[in-house]
């Protein structure tokens with residue numbers, strides 16, 4: 001059994017919102033497994049990190065992020081580089097890391113997984129000293145994340161609408177990439193830095209990525225001509241983006257990206273502003289995470 005006592009950190013505002021019956025379901029499943037449990041709700045951005053730190057101090061066996069990739073990221077900030085076990089109950093709009101790890105999206109099954117799953121040490125990375133677990137990006141995806149964050153309307157449809165509107169405006173930008181000492185110039189639309197394979201909703205930007213391979217996977221995308229954008233999206237959702245003529249892939253551990261002008265970026269889908277130098281560092285096997293027993297590829 002992966003857990004004897006569990007702290008659930010719930011972001012009521014993630015994904016489609018919160019249903020009060022969730023609390024009762026958590027208590028029932030914990031009682032069934034004879035687990036002592038506590039439930040806390042986040043009050044604001046960043047609060048999940050504070051709650052997770054308190055959970056470590058109180059010696060909970062498992063600390064569980066109930067939310068999307070943003071909540072998972074905040075909880076992990078307190079847990080990274082410790083032995084503390086984390087689990088996820090996916091409740092976000094994208095749930096990229098959960099999908100990559102094969103964590104069930106159905107609420108009860110995800111809670112069961114905390115007590116029946118296995119624990120693995122996954123890689124994480126930092127981008128300009130900010131922790132990232134899943135996929136971070138510079139360029140167009142950062143631009144969309146920055147706007148989407150302000151917009152307030154979450155969800156796949158809202159995201160798709162905003163992406164289409166902004167796509168025509170945003171242009172390729174020049175940059176230099178130094179990856180483990182090797183330097184190259186590029187003119188790119190998006191640089192996705194991937195630990196897991198997907199942004200969320202099965203949009204697989206780095207199909208070959210693994211969270212245990214001690215590598216970061218870069219997908220460097222050129223702007224796709226409008227008439228090719230639908231076939232390109234189909235390739236991405238089919239897990240074939242790395243075979244596209246518009247995608248170059250690189251992998252490594254330590255990456256420095258310099259851009260001529262300030263570029264928007266995001267960390268695990270959360271808007272993070274603008275910069276023109278990005279220092280990216282892999283942290284191998286730095287976080288303990290509970291995954292289903294049957295997951296064989298991560």
Ligand SMILES: Nc1ncnc2c1ncn2[C@@H]1O[C@H](COP(=O)(O)OP(=O)(O)OP(=O)(O)O)[C@@H](O)[C@H]1O
Nearest residue numbers: 014015042043044067068069070071092093094095
């Ligand atoms: N009480 C709160 N009020 C407002 N925002 C909050 C609160 N608690 C957490 N947040 C913020 O909500 C944001 C979104 O959360 P999260 O990423 O978990 O959900 P999501 O965006 O729906 O899912 P995904 O990232 O998987 O698409 C996070 O940046 C988090 O800091």
